[in-house]
Each structure stands twice: as structure tokens, then as C-alpha cells.
Amino acid sequence: MRFPLLAPLGAALLCAFGCASTQKTIMSDPPGAMVTVNDDKAGVTPVKYDFDFSKHVRYDVVLQKDGFIPAEQVVFSDTVAARDTVLQFAMARDPSWDDTVESEIANTFLRIQINPQFAKDTVWQRIFDSVTTRYPSVAQMDKDAGYIKTAPIFKTYHANGQEFTIRTSFVATIASPDPLVYKFEIVSERSSGNDVWTPWHRIFSDDQKLVNEMQDRLSVK
Numbered sequence: 095m096r097f098p099l100l101a102p103l104g105a106a107l108l109c110a111f112g113c114a115s116t117q118k119t120i121m122s123d124p125p126g127a128m129v130t131v132n133d134d135k136a137g138v139t140p141v142k143y144d145f146d147f148s149k150h151v152r153y154d155v156v157l158q159k160d161g162f163i164p165a166e167q168v169v170f171s172d173t174v175a176a177r178d179t180v181l182q183f184a185m186a187r188d189p190s191w192d193d194t195v196e197s198e199i200a201n202t203f204l205r206i207q208i209n210p211q212f213a214k215d216t217v218w219q220r221i222f223d224s225v226t227t228r229y230p231s232v233a234q235m236d237k238d239a240g241y242i243k244t245a246p247i248f249k250t251y252h253a254n255g256q257e258f259t260i261r262t263s264f265v266a267t268i269a270s271p272d273p274l275v276y277k278f279e280i281v282s283e284r285s286s287g288n289d290v291w292t293p294w295h296r297i298f299s300d301d302q303k304l305v306n307e308m309q310d311r312l313s314v315k
Contacts, residue, residue: 115146116176120155122183127159139183147171157183161191163254186254193249194260194296199305201293203277205269206313214240214274220311221276225264228304233263240268240276247298257287260294262301276312278305 120129122139129136129143131153136143145153150171157165162185169175198204208217218237226232229244236242246261262282269277280301283291 115144115148116179117142117144118179118181120157120181120183122157122159122165122185124159124162124185127157127162127165127183127185130156130158145169145176147176155181157185159185161188162186163188163256189251189253190249190258190260191296193298195299195302196295197280197297197302197305199278199280199302200282200295200297201279203265203269203279204305205275205277206309208274208276208312209314210273212312217274217276217312221266221308224304224308224311225266228300229264240266242266246281249298259285259287260298261285261291262297264301264304278308280305 119142120136120139125139127139129139129141131143131145132150133154139157152171153169155167155169165183165185167175167181167183169181175181212220218240221240222242225242225244229247231245232242233245234241234243242265244264246263248259248261250257250259260282262280265279265281266276269275280297282294282297282301284294285291
């Protein structure tokens, strides 16, 4: 007659290894991080999300916020985290953020109409002098075509147990001979130490200063 006790006992054992479904509050310090759970965008922290362990035995939780290193956690159905109602993430500051700025010239050509009072050779010399002050190594150059491409500059960062590198290079070429228009681009890429480079939307602050300087010195006022 005591057999009915098996039902609550079975439920307790099930929850000991992860209840079938648990709603968790995902929080971050600082708040406002975008949360992705198994490639599903869950929202911005703090946010609630239903973890259904009858459908998935693991959930990959990733938090991303501008200026901070991405944080992640794998939640398995048979772990303590599966029973917790709150997932708390402390996000580390991305040190590269303070060295870089978001820029319209990152991986996109910016056209500058040259002041007609400057001769073509004078324009080229000013561009060459400014660029090589920032980038000492030139990878390709064609003076007649007004083309220059530098070798990249690298900077490696360490944060939260991760290593990543940012590299930028400068490209300039004539877009129009008459009126004389140059187009400039800062090629900006980021790698997480696996030698796989992906485009990045920010450039070093010194790169932006270089572009601003050339605009001030060459463009039509």
C-alpha cells in the first residue's frame, strides 16, 4: 500500500539529475549583454529563458556585449547548474576597446576629393609621407596609379584567460583622375589565436588620426 510514494521519489530523483524544464534568469555584470542559447537569441540581460532538458541534454549559453570579452557556459542536464534558477556571468573588459574606435573607413573605402590646387605628385608625396609615418613597411606600391598598400600592424591582447590579436593595414588608390579623387581604406581584422582572421568594425585610434590628417591636408574645404 506504500507504492504511491514511488512517484514523488521518482520525481525527486529526476530533478537530482536535472528537471525536465527549468526557467532560469540569465544575468550579467554589467547588464545589457546579448544572450544566445544554442544559437537562439534569448534577449538582453537580465532575461528569462526556459531550459527544457527533455529536448536537449546540454545548452550552450553565450553572452556578448560591446567592450567586453564574450562569456560562455555549457549547462548539462545532470549538473548543479541545471537546477539553478539563476545563471550569473561576470564579463571582463575587452582591453582592445580602449585602443580602437568604430570607423566608417574600417574595411570600406572612403572617397576624398582632392583640392585642385595640389598637383598630382604633391598629393602622392603627402599621402606617402603620412602613411609611412604610421606604417613603416609598404607591401605594394604603384606611384603612377596612386596605389599603396602597407604591411599590417599587429597588437596582441590578453584578457580573461584568452588571447586575441588585431591587425590593420592601409590601402589607398586613385578612384577618379579628373577631378582627382582618392579612396582610402583601413583593413581591420581580428583573430582569436587560431590564425583565422575575421573582419572587425573598429580600427586603432592612430589609424583614425591618420585618415583625419589626410582629409585635413588634401580634401576640398
